[in-house]
Amino acid sequence: MKPTAKSDETRARILAAAMDLFRRQGFEETTMREIATEAGVATGAAYYYFDSKDAIVLAFYDQAQQEMEPLLEAALTRTKDLKGRVGALLEVKFQYFEPNRRLLGTLAAHADPEHRLSPFSEQTRAMRERDMKVFARALEGSKIRVSGDLGRHLPRILWMYQMGLILFWIYDRSAAQQRTRALLAKSLGIVVRLIRISEFPLLRPVRKLVVDLVETMMEES
Secondary structure, three states: OOOOHHHHHHHHHHHHHHHHHHHHHOOOOOOHHHHHHHHOOOHHHHHHHOOOHHHHHHHHHHHHHHHHHHHHHHHHOOOOOHHHHHHHHHHHHHHHHHHHHHHHHHHOOOOOOOOOOOOOOOOOHHHHHHHHHHHHHHHHOOOOOOOHHHHOOHHHHHHHHHHHHHHHHHOOOOHHHHHHHHHHHHHHHHHHHHHHHOOOHHHHHHHHHHHHHHHHHOOOO
């Protein structure tokens, strides 16, 4: 059945109510009944649109990706410098997710690919691949040219680098997460420099080892 404007509005209201409750009282502590009450719908209606709290979080991830898309694209237009491009992408995400750091901290426990909320799960594969395409565009529009064997893996490598930084940011208790910004500035410079020198002929054997390691570690069924 084709969604109607009313059903879209109801779904959006339930999602917004759930996210507000997750922020105020925590993900685990919030029930579907409370979400329904907050949204002004029957509990059965909440389950009609979302079969679980996990489904609500997946909808939030999808919404976040859609809302950030124009911001990420705008960030890529500001410079052709790869360090600047990747740094700008991450800054967009830090700012967007700031109101939900507590929730993301709770969800960070679900790293097992078997859990549907894991960033490595089958349920999040499409979102993961869309995010990697953003890093691919960051590389394609930069001044850096990388050989095909490593180049085809770089969007995934940068995505993994991003995930590590976001995890650090989630638990960063420094004022305005300045430690994360410092880590980003220092580590990103190293990452970009390593990408540049990977083209040196003398480093070809090392590059092959890196590619083999990445293919072994990140192989997906």
